Amino acid sequence: MSRIGKQPVKIPKEVKISVNNNTLNIEGPKGKLSQTFHDDITITYNQEAKQILVNRPSDEKRYKALHGLTRALIANMVTGVTVGYSKNLEIVGLGYTAKVQGKDLVLSLGYTHPIQLEIPKGLKVDIKNPTNPAKMTISGSDKQLVGQFSAVIRGMKPPEPYKGMGIKYEDEIIRRKAGKALTSGAA
Template sequence: MSRIGKRPIDLPDKVTVEIDGQNVTVKGPKGQLARTLTNPVSVEQDGNLVKVLRRDESRLARQRHGLSRTLVANMIEGVSKGYTKQLEIQGVGYRAQMQGKNLVLNVGYSHPVEIEPPEGIQLDVPKDSKGLQITISGIDKEVVGNIAAKIRSVRPPEVYKGKGIRYQGEVVRRKAGKTGKGGKK
């Protein structure tokens, strides 16, 4: 039995769950999320607890049990607390700035790169960071992570000088460059 799948999910205050067959809708103070779960699992609400159960013991049901429970738990946490990701920019002349809702990155290309956030995602460049930090926040964990990965992929950190966009706290292993003169003749 899935260790993650069998744990019930506690509902925080002001969060409601509506279950209509395989469709699960979660409403909370930060917004509303909906998802359709796969067929081999079912969702039940028992008072202040939400449980994800397997319909049978097939291989597919065992595979999707823990995944479905985690997806529902992420929806509940998203509408109650929300999710944020932090990115850091390193490099001489590299910076980010906001233009309206869009994020504009100057990261060593001949042109600035503009990123438009999807619905429900807020991008922010704190004033005190001088354009070297980006904050991505929203209620859907999957979308927040995808946008963070998309921004990072504009200029991923390179291994020789460490320049680029990285997650906050990400460690980039540095490589030694070429050696100076000498070597074989």
């Protein structure tokens, strides 16, 4: 069996679960999540043991992959509705700013116009310092949505290797390059 897939997913007391066909609905203190999984993978919820078990029909390679994937996705959903996920971003650059206006995130990144991004439903954007270096936290219960929105923001102005200007993750290390070097033999 799959090492990850065979492990049961433990369910905390404050989480409510319902399984309908292969659609799993999870509700917890941080929000609600719902996802439909592959029809060949069976999901069973044991209320007495407060755990979810995932089973596959055979030992074919694709079922082994789906087995571990399904269990990992369910575990991420449970963690998301209980603890939540967050990503920290830094915006480094002279004149680069970030602010939240209503349901939009407005970024000023040195272009001729400010960039407006609609904040997806279920996510929260907190800006700790609006100017250089601007620090923001994107948080929510859906791990995939938090990561995707963070990647979209980072893609607006990736960090460059000479001065390190741009948007980067807080724990990201940028490999710096040396600038132009003056040669001593120039006449």
